[in-house]
Amino acid sequence: MTESRPRTPATPRFTLVLLGLFAVAWVALAIAPKYRDDWALENVLVLVAVPVLAWGWRTLPLTRLSYACLFLFGLLHEIGAHYTYAEVPYDAFFQQHLGFSLDAALGLQRNSFDRLVHFLYGVLVTPACIELLDRVAPPRGAWRWVMPVSFVMSHSLLFELFEWLAASVFGGDLGQAYLGTQGDVWDAHQDMLMATLGSILAVAALGLRGWLAPRT
Template sequence: MPAFLLVATLAVIVWSGWSPTDRGDWLLENALVAVAIPLFVFGYRRLRFSSLSYVALFAFLCLHEVGAHYTYSLVPYPQWLSSMLDGPAGGSRNHYDRMLHFAYGFLVMPAVLELFARRAAPRGLWRWIFPVSFVMSHSMLYELVEWGAALLFGGDLGQAYLGTQGDVWDAQKDMLMATLGSIAATCLLATAHRRGLPAGPANESSER
């Protein structure tokens, strides 16, 4: 991870951890972050991603830290956006978690596409299908982690981390949003690749 992004990442985490709505939920939300950051830092020399990938991952982290600060079901956002989302979704709920699952699929795709291009190098249509499937599987694994944490901790903390807001299909909808986000990003990156823009995944390894 580039040094300036590492510093910015730590600054965002410090902000997020300053008087969060629920300290226990904040710690749970950042457990995977605490694992991911060292992997990116110590793996930087072995596998470097493009600037686009790092910026996209940083953008997702910022959005995630907002959710961790307020808890996902209590993040404030504009009333007009709430009304717009309540219409097609039905009912009245905080949709920040839905938006973040879409953002996850969308913003991690540049890095996932680069990872596959360098480590697995699928050809033809598979270079796009495999990365989308990878994001889908990660989304499913995360829902299992959420479920396990809710069972382990239970009570208000478990419910805050799970964030279903009474929706029995919450996990399925979250996975759908991540899938749609990854498909949207793939379509954009595939178009860029066909037009010869640098946003598409490289076929050759660019390890440095």
């Protein structure tokens, strides 16, 4: 059995630096977003999640790894909110600075920034999910591997339902921009699959490093 590795909570300085950097990025990407209404809608969950994490730092502090992963995911989300996920110009960046089309090289038929972020959601949120489960409802045996993935799958599903509800309420161009399906009828299913695959990868990597071994 893989030995448990110690998890040291992040220091106040580390978390404050990340919070400050995120605040700077948030303000910068809030300037002249492509669609202001979509940007505002995308940031509803951010305005809930950041205060919850700040409050949780005292009651349920996470490790440096978990906070760093959440910080990186937050930055990616803000980039998506600035341009809308369906119009992030990553391929134009590759063509301008590296001289080739990433989409053409990978055979992609659509803007795939949202697919990448859903995959990275699974990768980057899983460490925090593992820590949370260990604190409030420690799983045993094989469930230590299954529960974090199931947890990510559950709120990936909830997010897709939230997207559907918001798009239904607001409708029109705003609803379409927020959904970002790009004409793909299986968009929600594929997004959830990408988050699941990302979480499986993260659990496998962290398990090999001892994160899933029973706490002593």
